[in-house]
Amino acid sequence: MGTLAEEILSARLGRPVVAGETVVVPVDVVMSHDTTTALVAEAMDDLGRKVARPERGVVVFDHITPAATVAAAQQQQRAREFVAQQGIANLLTDGISHQVLPEHGLVAPGDVVVGADSHTVTLGAFGAFATGMGSTDVAVAYATGESWLRVPSTLAVRLEGSFPPAVEAKDLILEIVRRVGSAGARYQAVEYIGGAARELSIGDRMTLCNMAVEMGGKAGIFAADDRTLRWLEGRGSRPARVLEARDPEYLRVETVELDRLEPMVATSPRVDTGRPVSELAGMAVDQVFIGTCTNGRLADFATAAALLRGRQVAVRTVAVPASREVYLAALQAGYIESLVRAGVAVESPGCGPCLGRHKGVLGPGERAVTTMSRNFRGRMGDPSSEIYLVSPATAAATALLGRLADPREVA
Amino acid sequence: MARAWRFGDFVNTDQIIPGRYNVTTDRSELGRACFIELRPDFTSSVRAGDLIVAGEDFGCGSSREHAVIAILATGVTAVLASSFARIFYRNAINRGLAVLECSEAAEVEDGAEVKLDLARGRVVDCTGGRELLTRPLPLFAQRIAGHGGVLELVRAHGSLNGACGPECGAPMVPRHAE
Numbered sequence: 087m088g089t090l091a092e093e094i095l096s097a098r099l100g101r102p103v104v105a106g107e108t109v110v111v112p113v114d115v116v117m118s119h120d121t122t123t124a125l126v127a128e129a130m131d132d133l134g135r136k137v138a139r140p141e142r143g144v145v146v147f148d149h150i151t152p153a154a155t156v157a158a159a160q161q162q163q164r165a166r167e168f169v170a171q172q173g174i175a176n177l178l179t180d181g182i183s184h185q186v187l188p189e190h191g192l193v194a195p196g197d198v199v200v201g202a203d204s205h206t207v208t209l210g211a212f213g214a215f216a217t218g219m220g221s222t223d224v225a226v227a228y229a230t231g232e233s234w235l236r237v238p239s240t241l242a243v244r245l246e247g248s249f250p251p252a253v254e255a256k257d258l259i260l261e262i263v264r265r266v267g268s269a270g271a272r273y274q275a276v277e278y279i280g281g282a283a284r285e286l287s288i289g290d291r292m293t294l295c296n297m298a299v300e301m302g303g304k305a306g307i308f309a310a311d312d313r314t315l316r317w318l319e320g321r322g323s324r325p326a327r328v329l330e331a332r333d334p335e336y337l338r339v340e341t342v343e344l345d346r347l348e349p350m351v352a353t354s355p356r357v358d359t360g361r362p363v364s365e366l367a368g369m370a371v372d373q374v375f376i377g378t379c380t381n382g383r384l385a386d387f388a389t390a391a392a393l394l395r396g397r398q399v400a401v402r403t404v405a406v407p408a409s410r411e412v413y414l415a416a417l418q419a420g421y422i423e424s425l426v427r428a429g430v431a432v433e434s435p436g437c438g439p440c441l442g443r444h445k446g447v448l449g450p451g452e453r454a455v456t457t458m459s460r461n462f463r464g465r466m467g468d469p470s471s472e473i474y475l476v477s478p479a480t481a482a483a484t485a486l487l488g489r490l491a492d493p494r495e496v497a
Numbered sequence: 498m499a500r501a502w503r504f505g506d507f508v509n510t511d512q513i514i515p516g517r518y519n520v521t522t523d524r525s526e527l528g529r530a531c532f533i534e535l536r537p538d539f540t541s542s543v544r545a546g547d548l549i550v551a552g553e554d555f556g557c558g559s560s561r562e563h564a565v566i567a568i569l570a571t572g573v574t575a576v577l578a579s580s581f582a583r584i585f586y587r588n589a590i591n592r593g594l595a596v597l598e599c600s601e602a603a604e605v606e607d608g609a610e611v612k613l614d615l616a617r618g619r620v621v622d623c624t625g626g627r628e629l630l631t632r633p634l635p636l637f638a639q640r641i642a643g644h645g646g647v648l649e650l651v652r653a654h655g656s657l658n659g660a661c662g663p664e665c666g667a668p669m670v671p672r673h674a675e
Contacts, residue, residue, distance in 0.1 A: 108635065150520065206560075219584060220560050273583055
């Protein structure tokens with residue numbers, strides 16, 4: 087009996103637990119990446135312990151890969167040593183952790199996942215309880231196979247209706263974050279429910295779970311269903327524990343009617359400032375970026391390619407597939423060719439310029455319109471640069487017109 | 498006497514240490530980059546034992562533990578805030594940076610002289626002439642803080658489970674799936 091978060095944690099513990107309880111829970115998957123693994127390795131050395139379950143450990147190179155600086159290369163050398171010393175079974179270099187873990191079948195519904203990256207919550211799209219922690223907590227999870235946490239209370243987001251033309255999951259999550267606020271779900275799980283939630287693709291679910299952390303959330307979760315199982319089929323993932331909420335007591339329920347949504351933009355430097363793109367259309371833009379764990383998937387490339395095919399971008403534009411699998415599929419579908427011909431710089435899979443370290447760093451006073459999840463001032467480069475968050479359709483329309491544009495203007 | 502360094506609401510980890518500066522684990526390098534863009538005078542003026550004071554949701558954003566390491570490397574031993582983002586909060590407790598939650602935190606002025614009594618969770622704002630009461634840590638976090646960090650706790654008890662008290666409910670039955 088309980089919310090999906092309570093059900094998953096109860097199943098994992100073999101006893102019923104409810105929100106507010108402190109639990110030490112076995113962890114199914116432990117992840118760290120090229121920026122956080124060096125600190126994990128230090129903590130493991132400090133503890134003098136070996137990884138408890140090397141087959142469930144995953145180190146991903148995604149933040150600065152291929153290495154852009156000597157310092158980044160050194161961090162990756164340290165991470166490779168750690169993987170070798172500890173016998174960790176999975177070193178992935180083919181895309182963003184939150185995308186490639188499920189692609190490699192390393193996440194199953196019902197899992198408890200701990201990752202040294204705040205956007206680990208993305209994996210809740212697969213019916214897992216996935217949360218981000220720091221390197222020391224992750225080292226403890228590697229060493230002991232367990233983690234501690236307070237069972238979260240849950241904010242339920244009930245989705246009704248269907249998207250109007252040119253409106254996407256990103257517009258929906260920007261509206262949800264606007265309503266809830268950037269700390270409005272702090273320490274809570276965000277569970278997506280309702281008829282429309284069932285209809286969403288896995289990619290859309292990932293976009294919604296991904297930004298749970300932008301509301302302070304501990305997890306974003308969808309109940310696994312046939313769509314989840316079909317997506318994971320043939321990827322070698324472990325048996326699914328398909329769970330759903332049973333007579334849940336939610337802290338609150340926020341209902342969103344998809345039919346009433348418009349293309350949205352969150353303005354610099356706060357993620358909860360979403361407003362209709364139409365209100366700001368025409369705003370000057372220096373760079374467009376399409377990609378990241380929020381919106382770097384095949385459907386996002388399809389959307390961008392559909393708008394840019396046979397046309398030319400009017401502002402510098404960077405596109406980064408979330409993974410090699412996405413990259414290959416986008417190549418085969420012709421999306422990459424459309425983007426390249428339109429003048430887009432298509433970069434190799436990974437986090438791309440989201441961290442302000444490579445592949446599209448912003449100069450003083452520059453303004454980017456991006457499909458990222460976070461618009462903290464200066465995140466992409468100079469401290470005076472600005473980031474505006476939008477959907478792939480809005481990003482592509484903006485690239486085309488060279489100013490912030492509602493995708494319905496160019497469709 | 499310690500000095501209070503006042504920051505606003507929603508100070509994020511990119512502001513504590515921007516992503517361009519955390520590609521290292523070197524303590525002094527991380528310390529030099531602490532608040533490098535938000536408050537460039539901070540590292541040259543801060544003294545060991547000083548206090549950071551902030552509003553809502555301090556430490557929101559990324560999971561980077563470099564943010565806690567950078568603050569500790571400046572000599573700051575405690576952060577007093579109206580509220581904390583959860584990953585930063587855990588990271589701080591894990592590394593022995595005191596995180597003090599206090600609804601009146603925003604009333605402490607920048608540059609105020611403060612006295613810290615971390616053992617009792619008290620902060621005396623000498624300039625404002627008041628004593629601030631802080632919210633106690635959750636029980637399990639108290640256990641970690643009592644050991645000086647989570648690695649010390651694991652070393653002492655062999656595992657997290659071994660450190661569990663009554664607040665953790667029934668003992669965990671490990672059920673590792675195949």
